[in-house]
Amino acid sequence: MIEVKDIYKSFGDNEVLKGITADFKPGVTSLIIGGSGSGKTTLMKNMVGLHEPNSGKVLYDGRDFTSMDMQERIEIRKEIGMLFQGSALFDSMTVERNIRFPLDMFTNQSKAEKLERVNFVLERVNLAGKNDLYPSELSGGMMKRVGIARAIAMRPKYLFCDEPNSGLDPKSSIMIDELLQEITQEYDITTVIVTHDMNSVMGIGEHILFLHQGQKWWEGSKDEITSTDNKELNEFVFATKLMETLLKKK
Amino acid sequence: MVFYHFGKYILMLKAVFRRPEKISIYKNEVFKEMVAIGLGSLGIISIISVFIGAVTTVQTAFQLTSDLIPKSIIGSITRDSTILELSPTICSLVLAGKVGSSIASQIGTMRVTEQIDALEIMGINAPGYLILPKLLGGVIMIPILIVIAIALSIVGGYLAGVASGAVTANEFTQGLTTDFIPFTLVVALVKALIFAFIITTVSAYQGFFTNGGAIEVGNSSTKAVVISCIAILVSDYIIAQLLL
Numbered sequence: 001m002i003e004v005k006d007i008y009k010s011f012g013d014n015e016v017l018k019g020i021t022a023d024f025k026p027g028v029t030s031l032i033i034g035g036s037g038s039g040k041t042t043l044m045k046n047m048v049g050l051h052e053p054n055s056g057k058v059l060y061d062g063r064d065f066t067s068m069d070m071q072e073r074i075e076i077r078k079e080i081g082m083l084f085q086g087s088a089l090f091d092s093m094t095v096e097r098n099i100r101f102p103l104d105m106f107t108n109q110s111k112a113e114k115l116e117r118v119n120f121v122l123e124r125v126n127l128a129g130k131n132d133l134y135p136s137e138l139s140g141g142m143m144k145r146v147g148i149a150r151a152i153a154m155r156p157k158y159l160f161c162d163e164p165n166s167g168l169d170p171k172s173s174i175m176i177d178e179l180l181q182e183i184t185q186e187y188d189i190t191t192v193i194v195t196h197d198m199n200s201v202m203g204i205g206e207h208i209l210f211l212h213q214g215q216k217w218w219e220g221s222k223d224e225i226t227s228t229d230n231k232e233l234n235e236f237v238f239a240t241k242l243m244e245t246l247l248k249k250k
Numbered sequence: 251m252v253f254y255h256f257g258k259y260i261l262m263l264k265a266v267f268r269r270p271e272k273i274s275i276y277k278n279e280v281f282k283e284m285v286a287i288g289l290g291s292l293g294i295i296s297i298i299s300v301f302i303g304a305v306t307t308v309q310t311a312f313q314l315t316s317d318l319i320p321k322s323i324i325g326s327i328t329r330d331s332t333i334l335e336l337s338p339t340i341c342s343l344v345l346a347g348k349v350g351s352s353i354a355s356q357i358g359t360m361r362v363t364e365q366i367d368a369l370e371i372m373g374i375n376a377p378g379y380l381i382l383p384k385l386l387g388g389v390i391m392i393p394i395l396i397v398i399a400i401a402l403s404i405v406g407g408y409l410a411g412v413a414s415g416a417v418t419a420n421e422f423t424q425g426l427t428t429d430f431i432p433f434t435l436v437v438a439l440v441k442a443l444i445f446a447f448i449i450t451t452v453s454a455y456q457g458f459f460t461n462g463g464a465i466e467v468g469n470s471s472t473k474a475v476v477i478s479c480i481a482i483l484v485s486d487y488i489i490a491q492l493l494l
Contacts, residue, residue: 050367077373088364102372105271160371 001025002047002158002190007056009039009046016042017053018214026157027188029181029204031195034211035236040194043211044160047192048080049073060158078106081151081189083161087143089135089150095122096131099150106154121149125179141172145179152183159184161193165200173197177204198237201225210236259455265377266385266451276383283387287349291395294348295341299399302336303328303406311416324417325407325425332403333434334494339486341399342445345392346478350453353384354474357457358467366458381454385447392446393439400438437493444489445482452478 002024009017016039024030032040045051047058049065058065060076068076089098096118103114122128125145135143144164151159161180165173181204184191193200201208205222212232220228225237270276310327357380360366369376404426411417417425453474460470 048371050370074373074375077371080371080373082368082371084364084368086363088368090365090368091359091363102374104275105372105374154372 001061002192003057003059004043004047005057005059007043007046007058008054009042009051010054016214017046019056020211020214020216022209022216022219024190024192025207026190027185028191028206029184030190030192030207030209031201031205032192032209032211033194033196033201033236034217035196038211039214040196040211041162044162044192044194048082048160049077078102078154079157081154081156081159083144083147083151083159083164085163085166087135087147089138089143089146091135093134094131095127095133095135095138095146098135098146099153102150102154117153118149121153122146124152124183125149126175140167141169141176144168144172144176148176148179148183152187152189155187156189159189159191161191161195163195163197164193165195165197170199173199174203180204181206196236201237212236255455258459259451262377262381262455262458263451265375266381266454268375268378270378270382271374276379279379279383280386280390283383284391286352287345287384287387288391288394291345291348291391292398294344295395295399296402298341298344299332299337299402300406300409302340302399303332303403303408304410306331306336306403307407307411307422308414308416311411311414320425321417321421322425322428324411325422326428327425328407328411328422329404329426329430330434332407333400333438334490335486337399337403338396338438338441338445339482341396342392342442342449342482343479345395345445346449346453346482347475349388349392350449350474350478351471353450353453354457354460354471355467357381357454358460358470361458361460362463362467377454377458381451381458384454385450388446388450389443392449393442396438396442400435437489440493441486441489444485448481448485449478452481 004020004022007017007020008015020043032043034040042051046053053066056066063076065073065076090101093101099118099121100114103109103117118131119128122130125148127142127145127149130142138146164176164180168176177200180191180193183189195201202222205225208220208222208225209216210218210233218228218230218233225233228234306328307324310324314324360380366376366380369379408419408422411422412419456470456474456477460466
């Protein structure tokens, strides 16, 4: 479980996070949603240590990540997988090397064992046999799936995804969402997804955190989100033309 | 501002020299960088060096109008100029442009495409993994390139001198072997080592702390070259003052 306790973060005079507290449970797909500039990516970066909070704590199964030194953090980070918005695959490496990279760095497995793991995760993301392709030869959706494969290669306990659907067509987007949810449940991973995609919210939003102006504005599930009377959340949820049209038809 | 960047640069170097996660992977990266920096720059360094030597010889001969000065001095001047100054400094300035801009743009692109964040999330010491192999590749290969440059400059000087009739082959060779001070080679190698360190680390610093997108990567690359060139010239003067 990941516990975020009273996180504050400013950039100069701009206070981006204003005391956010939340729990993220294993085996549950948690979504952090909100408009642009609401602080969702900053919250995620504070959780994984890419940004340092001004105050507050992040606990990984009770271990206080924020007060750890670099070496202790490295140990926790070996348990973290992350899918970046742009996939962040290493351009100079093939798909296989990208996925094998953390295994090469941190395990003493034999070549055959590593290859077996690479092939397993590639199969898991429906990309079997794509080992020798370079990132430049992949489509956006395939890059995301390789990103997921790399993120789960080390069997992480915690999985973070920053806008996993950005730049994808609706079909690929749904495929990525379903894959993330399956992996979360199958391996009992604590998954935190930053998104503003309402399809994802309605599809896999078991636990949703809505941020507004750097504060936790609402927390609930996809079943509760359409029936809430929270004004800002409703404005966010029903902002798309599609939703508007569907509601009118109703 | 200067102190802020200098402090950040020192902290980055501290992270660069942290114990590598796996030596074998770093070793492979060092070999790759040695090939990229060494073999990749050999062509341009060879061409520049031959012409540096040729021009030095022709211009020295042009200025030696007195019959009282033996022509063999042209060989000595070409030798000492290329060993002490022209080969290490001009080649390093060229390498700052070629290798430095490449390092800054490679690392800068990795920064803006979140590849460095990905390394850090995996628990990898990103400055160590990205910069140490380039630094080692540079400090191994740039002195070798400078030694090759010195040799080619002297060959270029010899060919230009003999071809233009400014000096005979015997006179040039006599000049080369007269009053040679081996310590000048040590000075050249010290310069090469320090310049290599400057080129790789200053460029890596500029790339590593790039913020933004493609335009900022370009700016980092330009800054890397400009700052490396200035740092090379300043340290050139300091080394000359200290060692000669």
